[in-house]
Amino acid sequence: MTATSSSQGSPPPDSLAGPAVPAVPTPRAGVAPGHAGPPATSAVLARSLRARRGASGGPGGRRRRGPSDERERGALSVADWRRPQVAWTWRGMHLALLVLLVVWCLGPLLLLAKFAFTPTQDILTHPMALFPNGFTTGNIEQAWTRYHIGRYFMNTVWVALGSWFVQVLVATTGGYVLSVLRPRWAKALNWAVLTTLFVPAVVLLIPLYKIVVDPPVGETLINSYLAVWLPAGASAFNVVLVSRFFDSLPREIFEAARVDGAGPLRVFWSIVLPMSRPIIGVVSVFAVIASWKDFLWPFLVLKSETVKPLSVYLQSMANVDKGTLMAALAISTLIPVVMFLLFQRMFLRGAGLGGAVKG
């Protein structure tokens, strides 16, 4: 609950002005982003910047790099950096860290990319040699045509989309009740949601399986996407995240809308939702990533070939030809990695926020 939540806590008018600040050359140390200049100027600037950047980052995602970064300092002061001994030590350490990060974090993925285009025989005998006997696209073709990676890939997309929708629906409507409408029973509801945060996932596994096998209404949900979509919505973490954000929205806006005759639905749809785009972005990223990563639960409930997501299918591929397997692994890694590179701010902000909320 530190800089992260306080920066996400500021209302969207700030978030419009926020991205405009880096364009202003003067360092704005200590000045709140909302006061970045005459409102008209900053709004125009912000609008043009947003138009140029497109929808990708979202206003919230950009804010972290705004004025706060200039204000912040680490343990090393400017004076420290001027001292040759300190500067060279730290430059050396930073370079070593970079080499380590490239080898340790990127290395395995580069190897995977190389394996995807290397004939199986070479993968097995000379894994570290760079294409000793040429280059092949046969692995990718095999994975795509014979093992139908594309089909399972689409299943994963469905799983992710549905989980995303249920999670956003539950978190936004729930957060709206807990933080904006605040009926008398909101406190009890909040408490009931919060306690589930303290129940480890292991406890839920088997009872959830029982419910999915024999749900209270309707047919069994085994091999139905609903078996993954619906439990995904029961994320107390999302509800906490969203309701904290709603808490920070200025209540005067809701009061004003109410006075103007807007009902609860109208306030939700036309005011709260548009204002909470940054937090919905974070929840969405979490939701998509989680369903992309999930293995055990889909492995238990999505068994048939028509609904099996990629992660479950890959596990059953473990013993096929190594070249094909590597190509399949590479294809399944590509999409999340590309998504991460495109939306990196949102990912990293979400990851940091996760720590802040847990903390």
Added chain:
Amino acid sequence: MTTTDAVSVPPRVQRTRRERRRTPVTWVRRGGLSALLFALPLLVIFGVFSWWPIVSAVEMSLQKTNLVDAPTWVGLDNFRAVLSDPLLPTVIKNTAWFALLALVFGYPIPLVGAVLMSELRRRKGFYSVLAYLPVVVPPVVAVLLWKFFYDPRPQGVFNTVLGWVGLGPYPWLADATWAMPSLVLEATWAAAGGTVIIYLAALISVPAELYDAAEVDGASVWRKIWHVTLPSLRGVLFITLILQVIGTAQIFLEPFLFTNGGPNHATETIMLRVYNLAFANLGNNFGQATALSLLLAAFLAVASLVYFRLTRSWSTS
């Protein structure tokens, strides 16, 4: 309805007054109905997939059930069976070993990385992206890839690389002593980036005034890090520690996919035991599986309570 009244008026009188004033019509008019409608998705989803399963876990742990035939009540038999399971000491030892190794590998490395990265004046984003990259790789992909890296032949990826400096070949997953550290190494690779980002977010909020003050007092860089940076991270460090322990105590994916508990149960963890009791070939012993998972949850709850008690006096947040 006003709170000042509620304090002075005795509860009974207050209730009757409230009932008279809160007819269904006024309830709807005041937004009670719409609040309920908005809460409906949360109530239904949490009710069916969170609150009810928690209750149901307790119920199932007292039953003998295979989810097909009607369950029979067996009292505490499941707990007795689980506690006298000859494999129980092994799986507890394995899980503790995994958790300990994960702490040794995975706890200091992200901290050092994050402190170094927070001092970057340029390209901080680039470093963060590199560090976070493994986190976005689907875990199944990571495990299958690393399983290939751990090929025990001399031509295996890791054995080749270590062979360049004259080490190995090592048996990796094939050997009972090597298997668990190998699992932890991959798990650390997959998770460290997330912790780095959490620390970085916390480091941003270290007040600049503290560093300024330390400089006025003539503190060197290392003293600033030791006396300002690390103490400011205290709250986050406490939380990530207990979260990591809770996470690693429930480790499943790595032992399941890498070794399926082998060789000779050397990597069978509590969670894998729960899975095997419930879903493996001779399983369908859902009652015992639930009992074991409840025992684990109870242990974690007690452990975190004790932990928070012990650290409360040191923690800032």
